[in-house]
Amino acid sequence: MDRSDTFDIEFTLNGEAVAATVPARRLLIHFLRDDLDLTGPKIGCDTGHCGACTVLYNGRTIKSCMMLAVQADGATIETVEALAADGEMTPVQQAFHEHHALQCGYCTSGMVMSATYLLEKNPSPSPEEIREGLRGNLCRCTGYVNIVEAVAAAAGKETSA
Amino acid sequence: MTAPTRVETPRWTGQNYPRKEDRRLLTGQGRYVDDRGMIRQGYAHFVRSPYAHARIVSIDTSKLENMTGVYCTLVGEEVKEMTDPLFQIAPPPGGNMVEYLMAVDKVRYQGEPVAVVLAETRELARDAADLVEVKYEPLPPVTDAIAAQEPDAPILHDEVGTNVSWQGTYEYGDIDWALSEADHVVKIDKLHFHRFSSTPIECFGVVVNWDRGTDTIEVISNNQMPMFGAMMIAPSLRIGIDRFEFVSQDIGGGFGIKINLYKQTGVLALLSRKAGRPVKWVETRTEHHLDGGHGNERWFLDIEVPVMADGTILGVKARAIDDAGAYLHYEPLGAVIWSQVLPGCYKMRHFRIDYSQSLTNKCPTVPNRGYSRMQHLWMLERIVDVVAHELGFDPVEIRKRNYVQPEDYPYETPNGCVYDSGNLPLSLDKALELVDYPKWRERQKEAEGTTKRIGIGIGSTLDSGTNNFGQSRIINRELPFSGNGEAAICKLDLYGEVSVALGTTPQGQGHETTAAQVVADILGITPEEVTVIPGFDQARNSYVGFSGTYASQFAVTGINAVIGAANKLKAEMVELAALVLGASEEEIELAEGHARVIGDPERAIPFIGLANMVYTNNAELPTEVAERISLNCRHVYVPPFDPPDPDRKYGNLTLTYASQIHVAVVEVDTETGKVEVLDYAAVDDCGTRINPQIVEGQVHGAAAHGIAAALREEMRYDEDGQLLNANFLYYHAPSAADMPHIKTDWVESPSPFTGTGAKGMGEGGGAPLHAICSAIQDALGTDVPIVADSFNPPERVYRLLHGEGLGAGRGVEVVAKGGS
Ligand code: FES
């Protein structure tokens, strides 16, 4: 395979069908951001640790910096842009707003995707389960206190620890 | 007749108004530098040195010459021809340093850029950079700040002639007298404050275009102190400041590190000029760890502390050796900035601190949250704890005895700084109460003799804010800097809209929200009705040389600039309305989007009516105000400072002193050395709070940085100067699962010096490092060496438990004097 090889792919992105030709080595995150102008997902590392690039891939959270764009072929992908598509923020986004669970906002796209996925799997997590569930997303601004509170609030319960 | 009554307008200042910035950030609509670009841009990639110290023998870019899609290369030698060396803050010898925007002849740390490649895509730029052939002749590196000062150490900068970039003695009171009169002298061999970085999740990024037509340089970046960057690089590029337009919108965390983004900006501007097209560059995480900038590492040696029998600590004598890394970026300002908090929270009056700074073959240090004060405060808190442990004082009582007391404010420190307000004993009580201190003392007793020991520690800090830049003259008396300030513009737009432009570059501090809150109160509208233009743009003309977001000062400099601008606008609106409504200015109030006569709401003119007269209907504008009123008001806030006296190293170095008192409860596993935080509390006092929720968020963030730094994070170099953790795989920034819950409370001691009573805050003074080291010491007791390093991973605690510390023996000695 050569660096200039390209592949044709088709997939569903935020509810819409997309067909594209992508270079073999392009990362999914770069494809989303640079080629499709979906700049909601961010890039914060080069080892798959920060989670800023988190998107939903066939309904599960993945780190889109750890996948190639060609792997999107046939998949259903959702980014943070899909969440408030009708103009109304989701309960998770609303709770982040009310509980001041974001500062610089750079981790937020990924964090909100992971929190949404977490609540789908476990609608009433304990604070420990929230912390564990967000293990793959680093935030350097908030110390996580308000993030944990926001997720608990979105789950319909308050937390004190 | 009854007196006119004012309509009560809601007060927005002081409320937890939810942030105006949030919606765009939560929906993926923020605009960070990597989200932006320019038409025809190429992507840049730097070629970096694999060696910590080497001579550059040759750089060969010939393989790239005919590569399709590669636009251009630039090497150090070319940079040298086109530019002048960067301006140095240091006086000689450090000031003799010849530093170009990119390495010439020699590299001095691993990851230092030697060339840069511009290509059509990110991937191609990276591949092409790999084909640049650089021949190096490795030189012996020096990575230890103490060894760097030895006579036989390899010299980094020949023109400096020494690795000591700055040296000065800070002497106040009479420490020799204090040491001879004290009942005890506690001697500590060595303390080491380690190197780490707050590692913002967003790395550096620059999109730059040197426009050939206008000869102007547009810079979209995430520089958090853009005018400092412009001041540094404009002379080097041989151009005026007015050639630049620095722009930013959202910035993904900064914590001081993003002050360091100026050399790259200069190189990329040259690359853009050479290529004749815009350049985009975004740093990778690995590059950020190698080259972005680290917090200062510092050694404290030969510490002597005079203590009276009742626990009064008289002062400190010590040598401090700071490790600046390979170049002086913002340094050696840190060599004076620590002295803003010379006695910390304590009434100590006698000091001799011999401070020097070493150059080493490591990444340059830059301001990092708690900059330079946290290192010093950590030493002071270690001293207080060691004194308490060695002499048998209660760690709470000894602090309360030595704290500056509530009735002492304004308190002048031995070096002329004026602590504005505070209540340290109350703050400490509240922090202890949050963790239920008596309960943990019980638990500690129960755990005695087991393998899970419990320790409780205190960190008392000051978060000094609003620098007097005159302190730079204590470093170098030739420098033309003093005071501080910020600019803001507040205007009434054509249809009566209120908009505000700031000079700051927030990275999460919520300036759009807090600025809107104070403007709403002044103009009698809601924060919703105030548009604070996001981000920074030099073209808005809302800046001074100090503009930016750093050093815990927005609540003072930024907000006072906004208040000044809004008050000027209000004065113009009131004057105009009074003329139009035929009333006196005293009779006019602004409320609900109108200027109206108090008590006579019928006589009113809406904001749009005032704007109309000035913008589009000025034949009807009363002649008294024509050409005088613009409804576009700029204000520059100037804090009340005098230049300090460089001979005595004396003067008021910062305007406000917020305090943070933290309490940590830890469990130490004696079998593994692992430290777990069981409970954590932080009490903040930053005077009057404009938005308490935002303040609390800053407290959480600063606490998290310190806790992680104390237990998980170190930028670790081996003796060859190779950074061992240049990514998040090996550099352990914590996740939610790794962090404890942080309990918070506050005390509110308004500052008498800021008009609003608010104090700058956010850095937090590194309180968790102090509290956790204190707690570990408390758990280990006095049978083992003292906790002498600020970084305490399991292996280090394990070694302490087995008798291995930093200094000789236990690293501490107590000399009893005068038979006591
Ligand atoms: S950018 Fe994907 S995990 Fe960091």
Ligand code: FES
């Ligand atoms: S809000 Fe800044 S990294 Fe999370």
